[in-house]
Amino acid sequence: MRRAGVLLALTVMVLAGCRTEPGWHPSAPFAPSLRPAFGARVTDGKLQIWTGSPCAGTRFTLAFEPSRFELQLTSGVEGGAAVEYLTLGGPYPPGLAISKPLPEGFDWRSQDSMRISIYGGLTFWGSTTDLAEVVHGSGQHPVDTYWFQDVGWLNPAEVAAQDGKTFLATCTADPAKKG
Template sequence: MLAATAVLALTGACRSDGGWHPDAQFAPSLRPAFGARVTDGQLRIWTGSPCRDVTRLALAFGPERAEWVLTAPTEHPATAEHLTLGQTGPGFAVATPLPAGFDWRTAQWVRISVYGPEAWGSYATIADVIDGSARHPDDTYLFQDVGWLDTAGVATGNGKTFLTTCTPDPARR
């Protein structure tokens, strides 16, 4: 049931053009977003709040459609919040590595998909992440179409002006 809920949420929240469409079936009432930044040449992802009971997490890069997939056993789901591309977090194993020779810096966008109780797929534009990371403090991440946010900024806007990856939609409570 959890996976089905996540698939429905992801299908409605993201279309092939990458943007949020509030009129799409199953779309959340607020724009979903995750944080992305480059630190020491590594792509770092912040879901904005903990994603609990996760059995699968994927970062897809496009338009190439290269994908990095982490999984956790259904009997022992994991928690995700901060990730570094190429490194697994506690409880996760790499199910699908990026293709040999793939350079994420050449992708146009990265999309996150999380399979858990309630999760929203969203994307970030790679050029914006790369360009902005050097100009913003190390504790801030680009939340696409929301801005460069730190912990306080996420706490202020999450659930009010946007939704982090695993924040329930306040319009459906």
């Protein structure tokens, strides 16, 4: 009986770790062949997000850890809204409206990480970024560069050169899975 209790506790810990552990797991079912990443930076005190490639989706979610608070933006446009850049707190791209707001007084700077998830498009990769690197590194890099987790600080030319070769931007099709 005690052994069953220990096994149950270990199983719960493993499952909880899998559910909350950020990062790319290339051996996971349906995982892309390259690490997915999006860009983030702080400009004028606001969190700026760059998907790295154009996205069309019906719902965009920004989830923060450890609070587990989420901002959900939903599109009323048929086929989804076209998004490449988002600024937390808005204004949001045309066709997107807040369907689940962050709590009043929420401070994203107190969070460890943020995950982006896009639904309703043809190609999309959820990925997570370390917000400490975004906060501390933004002032040390040119305004056209964004932090792409585990890839580095990239400007538009560097993203264009590396997307689909060394990493996958949020809505870039996986070149290894084209058929």
